[in-house]
Amino acid sequence: MPQNSIFTALLWTGFAAGYPWVVDHAALDPRRVDSRQPLRLRQSPSAANCPNNPNHTGAVPYSADYPYCGARNGKPGSTRCVGNIVPAPGDNAHYFVPPGPLDIRGPCPGLNVAANHNFLSHDGITNFTELIDAQQNVYGVGYDLAVVLAVLGVGQDGDPLGTTKLSIGCDATSRTSSTGFSEPGLNGHLKFEGDSSLTRNDYYLDNGDNFSFNSSLYENMSEVARSVSNGIFNRKALATYRAQRHAQSIHENGNFYFDPKSVLLYGAATFLYELFPSGGPSGVADQTTMNYFFLQEQLPPNWYSRSEKFSLLDVVTELLAMYQEDPVPFGANAGVPDSFVGIGTSGITTSNSTLKATPAGIACFLYQLLTENIPAQAGGSNVPDARLLAWVVNQINPLFGLGGTLGSLACPLVTV
Ligand code: HEM
Numbered sequence: 483m484p485q486n487s488i489f490t491a492l493l494w495t496g497f498a499a500g501y502p503w504v505v506d507h508a509a510l511d512p513r514r515v516d517s518r519q520p521l522r523l524r525q526s527p528s529a530a531n532c533p534n535n536p537n538h539t540g541a542v543p544y545s546a547d548y549p550y551c552g553a554r555n556g557k558p559g560s561t562r563c564v565g566n567i568v569p570a571p572g573d574n575a576h577y578f579v580p581p582g583p584l585d586i587r588g589p590c591p592g593l594n595v596a597a598n599h600n601f602l603s604h605d606g607i608t609n610f611t612e613l614i615d616a617q618q619n620v621y622g623v624g625y626d627l628a629v630v631l632a633v634l635g636v637g638q639d640g641d642p643l644g645t646t647k648l649s650i651g652c653d654a655t656s657r658t659s660s661t662g663f664s665e666p667g668l669n670g671h672l673k674f675e676g677d678s679s680l681t682r683n684d685y686y687l688d689n690g691d692n693f694s695f696n697s698s699l700y701e702n703m704s705e706v707a708r709s710v711s712n713g714i715f716n717r718k719a720l721a722t723y724r725a726q727r728h729a730q731s732i733h734e735n736g737n738f739y740f741d742p743k744s745v746l747l748y749g750a751a752t753f754l755y756e757l758f759p760s761g762g763p764s765g766v767a768d769q770t771t772m773n774y775f776f777l778q779e780q781l782p783p784n785w786y787s788r789s790e791k792f793s794l795l796d797v798v799t800e801l802l803a804m805y806q807e808d809p810v811p812f813g814a815n816a817g818v819p820d821s822f823v824g825i826g827t828s829g830i831t832t833s834n835s836t837l838k839a840t841p842a843g844i845a846c847f848l849y850q851l852l853t854e855n856i857p858a859q860a861g862g863s864n865v866p867d868a869r870l871l872a873w874v875v876n877q878i879n880p881l882f883g884l885g886g887t888l889g890s891l892a893c894p895l896v897t898v
C-alpha cells in the first residue's frame with residue numbers, strides 16, 4: 483500500500499507567453515476581474531521535465547510603503563497583520579502575474595496564489611522564510627501555524643539544512659538541493675498526506691505521476707456546497723464533501739490510504755472558509771471566491787485578509803469540529819476497491835478508529851508528526867537524520883515550549 487499520496491501537478495498556462503516578471507501593470511490591476519481563461523491546462527511531469535526558470539527572482543522584498551503584516555525574515559509580523567487589503571492599491575509589485583510555462587505550481591492553491599502575486603518567488607522555488615512571511619502577510623495566518631506548515635513543507639520535501647528551499651510543485655532538486663539528494667517538492671509525498679483531497683486525484687501506485695487538479699471533483703465539491711448550504715463552502719459543506727470523497731476513494735482506489743495524518747486534509751479544508759473569503763470567516767465563502775483561488779489562482783478584486791489571526795489552535799479546533807460533523811474511519815483498502823480495513827493508531831484514535839480528540843490533543847499530535855516523521859538522510863538509509871530532527875525541534879520548541887504561544891498545551895516535547 484502506498485504510504486502517502488504523490489502529487490505531481492503542474493500548472494501550465496496557455497496564455498502566459500514570455501516571462502511575466504516585468505509586465506504592463508495596467509493589465510494586472512487586481513481590482514479588475516480577470517476574464518482570461520482559468521488556469522486549466524495542467525501536466526503531471528516527472529522530475530526530468532519539471533520546468534526550470536533560470537530567472538529565480540525571490541519574493542518581492544519587504545517594503546516599508548506596503549508592509550502588510552510586517553512579516554519578514556521568518557519572524558513574527560510586527561505591524562497590522564489582519565484586515566489588510568491585499569494587494570494594497572498601488573503595490574504593483576504584488577499584483578497578479580500568471581505563471582509562465584517555466585514556473586512551477588503545485589497542489590496547494592494557497593501557495594500558488596501567493597506565488598502568482600510574488601509573495602513567494604514567482605518561479606515556484608520558494609524558501610523557508612518566504613513561506614513564513616507570505617502566510618502572515620497575505621492571509622493573516624498566525625505565526626505558530628505559519629511556522630508549523632513551513633516546517634512540514636520544507637522539512638519533508640525541501641532542503642531544510644542547506645538552501646532552505648522548497649519547490650511548490652514538481653521535483654526541482656537541481657535548484658533546491660544543497661546535497662544533490664532528491665527533494666520531491668510539494669508534489670512529492672508529504673508525510674502528512676492521505677488520499678481523498680478535495681480537488682486532486684488520489685495517487686495510484688501504477689502510475690505515480692498521476693496527480694492533477696480535477697475539475698470534475700471541483701464541480702462535485704461545488705454541487706455539495708449548493709445542496710447542503712446554498713452554495714456556501716462552510717464547515718457543513720466541507721464535512722459532507724470530505725466524507726463523500728472518503729467513500730469515493732474506498733470505492734475507486736484499491737490502494738486508498740487514510741491514516742490519522744489525514745486530519746491535515748481537514749485542516750486544508752477549513753482554509754476555504756477561514757482564509758479564502760475576503761475578511762475571512764466573516765466574509766462570503768461562495769463559488770465566485772472559490773473560483774478565484776482554485777481556477778484563476780488569483781486573489782479576488784478588493785480582497786481583505788481576515789480580521790483576526792488564524793492560529794494553530796484555531797485550525798485544530800475548527801478541523802476537529804468539521805471532522806466530528808461527519809466522522810469517517812481511518813484505515814486503508816487492502817489492494818482492491820471496497821476492501822477497507824480500519825486501523826487503530828495510538829494517540830488520537832480509538833479502537834473503532836474514529837477520531838476522538840480535543841484541540842489540544844490534535845495540536846500535540848501535530849507536534850508528534852513533525853518530530854517523528856523525520857526522513858532518513860536522503861540516499862536510502864532508514865536512519866532518521868539527527869540533524870534534521872534538531873532543525874525541526876529548534877523551529878517548533880520555542881512555540882510549544884514554556885513561554886511559547888502553545889506552551890499551555892503542555893505537549894510532551896522532544897529535546898535534542
Ligand atoms: C508552508 C505552507 C503550506 C504548505 C507547505 C502547504 C502544502 C499543501 C499541500 C502539500 C497540499 C496538498 C494536500 C493534499 O491534497 O493532500 C495543500 C493543500 C491545500 N492547501 Fe496548502 N500549504 C501551505 C499553506 C496553505 C495556506 C496558507 C493556504 C490558504 C490560504 C492553503 C490552502 C490549501 C488548500 C485549500 C488545500 C486543499 C486543496 C485540495 O485538496 O484540493 N495552504 N497544501
Ligand SMILES: *[C@@H]1O[C@H](CO)[C@@H](O)[C@H](O)[C@H]1NC(C)=O
Nearest residue numbers: 500501502534535536537584
Ligand atoms: C531572464 O531575465 C533576463 C533579464 O531580465 C531576460 O533577458 C531573460 O530573457 C529572462 N529569461 C527567462 C527564461 O525568463
Ligand SMILES: *[C@@H]1O[C@H](CO)[C@@H](O)[C@H](O)[C@H]1NC(C)=O
Nearest residue numbers: 540541609610611612645646
Ligand atoms: C530566501 O529568499 C529570500 C528572497 O525572497 C532571500 O532574501 C533569503 O536570503 C532566502 N533565504 C535563504 C536562507 O537563502
Ligand SMILES: *[C@@H]1O[C@H](CO)[C@@H](O)[C@H](O)[C@H]1NC(C)=O
Nearest residue numbers: 526683689691692693694695
Ligand atoms: C491519469 O492516468 C490515466 C492513465 O494513464 C490518464 O488517462 C489520465 O489522463 C491521467 N490523469 C491525469 C489527471 O493526469
Ligand SMILES: *[C@@H]1O[C@H](CO)[C@@H](O)[C@H](O)[C@H]1NC(C)=O
Nearest residue numbers: 683694696697698699730734
Ligand atoms: C477525476 O476524478 C474522478 C473521480 O475519481 C475520476 O474518475 C476521473 O478520471 C478524474 N479525472 C481526471 C482527468 O483525472
Ligand SMILES: *[C@@H]1O[C@H](CO)[C@@H](O)[C@H](O)[C@H]1NC(C)=O
Nearest residue numbers: 696697698699700701702730
Ligand atoms: C460526483 O458525484 C457523483 C455522485 O454524487 C459521482 O457519481 C461521481 O462519480 C462524482 N464525480 C467525481 C468526478 O467525483
Ligand SMILES: *[C@@H]1O[C@H](CO)[C@@H](O)[C@H](O)[C@H]1NC(C)=O
Nearest residue numbers: 809832833834835836837838
Ligand atoms: C465508534 O465511535 C463513534 C464516534 O464516537 C461512535 O459513534 C460509535 O458508536 C463507535 N462504534 C463502536 C462500535 O464503538
